[in-house]
Amino acid sequence: MKTNFSLLFYLKKPKNYRAGLVPIYLRITVNGKRSETTTGRECEPSLWNSIAGRLKGTKEDTKSFNAYLDTLQKQVYEAHSQLTEVKSSITVETLRDKLLGKSEKTRMLIDIFKDHNKKVATLVGKEYAAGTSIRYQTSLKHTQEYLQWQYKVSDIDIKKINHDFITNYEFYLRSERNCANNSAFKYIKNFKKIVGICLSSGWLDKDPFINYKIRIKQVDRVFLNGDDLQAMANKVFSTERLNQVRDIFLFCCFTGLAYADVNKLKRNEIVKGGCFGDMLHPIPRQTDHLFCWQRNAAYALAA
Numbered sequence: 001m002k003t004n005f006s007l008l009f010y011l012k013k014p015k016n017y018r019a020g021l022v023p024i025y026l027r028i029t030v031n032g033k034r035s036e037t038t039t040g041r042e043c044e045p046s047l048w049n050s051i052a053g054r055l056k057g058t059k060e061d062t063k064s065f066n067a068y069l070d071t072l073q074k075q076v077y078e079a080h081s082q083l084t085e086v087k088s089s090i091t092v093e094t095l096r097d098k099l100l101g102k103s104e105k106t107r108m109l110i111d112i113f114k115d116h117n118k119k120v121a122t123l124v125g126k127e128y129a130a131g132t133s134i135r136y137q138t139s140l141k142h143t144q145e146y147l148q149w150q151y152k153v154s155d156i157d158i159k160k161i162n163h164d165f166i167t168n169y170e171f172y173l174r175s176e177r178n179c180a181n182n183s184a185f186k187y188i189k190n191f192k193k194i195v196g197i198c199l200s201s202g203w204l205d206k207d208p209f210i211n212y213k214i215r216i217k218q219v220d221r222v223f224l225n226g227d228d229l230q231a232m233a234n235k236v237f238s239t240e241r242l243n244q245v246r247d248i249f250l251f252c253c254f255t256g257l258a259y260a261d262v263n264k265l266k267r268n269e270i271v272k273g274g275c276f277g278d279m280l281h282p283i284p285r286q287t288d289h290l291f292c293w294q295r296n297a298a299y300a301l302a303a
Contacts, residue, residue, distance in 0.1 A: 003090045004029075004030065005090070006028075007028050009024055009039065009053035020044075022044075023042050024038075024048075024069075025037065028099075029092070033091065035092035035096045053069070054066045054069060079099045080095060106157055107198065108155045108156065109155060109161065110147070112158065113143060113194050114140065116193075120133050120136055135186070135190065139191060142177060158204060166191075170184055184214070195208060229250060229253055232249075233250055248262060
């Protein structure tokens with residue numbers, strides 16, 4: 001991305017200034033935004049050439065003074081070139097920090113992922129379902145295992161996330177984790193949200209997903225008919241736990257209630273009535289055995 005970049009040396013008189021030496025400041029401007037830093041030098045205002053941004057005169061000490069400002073200017077242009085070469089974001093902050101030798105804070109992928117998951121877990125029941133939090137925890141686990149599999153590291157700088165990183169991650173999910181297309185899609189989608197956080201926060205300059213495509217495949221879901229449900233109702237399992245799981249599943253099928261609603265069902269919310277038979281539609285001619293099973297299962301679930 002092209003940046004409009006300029007620099008200027010100028011005198012910055014302190015408040016209540018009356019006379020004496022005045023500090024010389026360096027102003028860096030990038031795309032209209034400014035940042036200022038002191039040069040560590042001072043001079044008499046009468047000796048300053050504001051147009052040239054240098055001291056007036058040809059004396060040796062003046063030449064030495066101006067040579068110092070020339071060196072600072074050269075360092076700013078070198079810092080700009082270095083940021084351009086590594087395709088780093090060029091802002092007044094990054095340019096100033098590069099000039100002053102300040103290291104940019106390294107942002108690590110797993111740390112950001114964990115922080116995101118912690119926030120999601122805190123908001124479970126308010127903005128997120130418990131299942132959403134679990135899915136992000138699973139996605140984090142897969143990402144950590146992928147880093148070990150591909151790079152032999154426990155974490156990685158987010159600036160190293162690129163198109164190659166993502167395509168290899170998808171390959172890992174399909175090959176090592178044996179994920180089907182739609183499962184891989186969901187894990188990549190969860191990972192993409194973390195990348196989106198990095199982009200929105202200004203930690204990444206370019207979206208690594210820009211040329212990446214993965215599409216979810218439509219799946220024809222097989223449904224159960226009345227005979228299937230009847231066979232399931234007649235089945236007796238070896239443990240009471242499995243019998244209860246079967247009962248809960250069938251009760252959801254017959255009533256149309258989601259498991260989350262059935263889980264909160266109370267005994268006083270279950271009533272007997274002629275309309276109960278209508279709830280069995282579209283399964284025709286239910287046997288008395290199946291009707292009794294439904295009634296008993298409802299009371300057992302609400303107990």
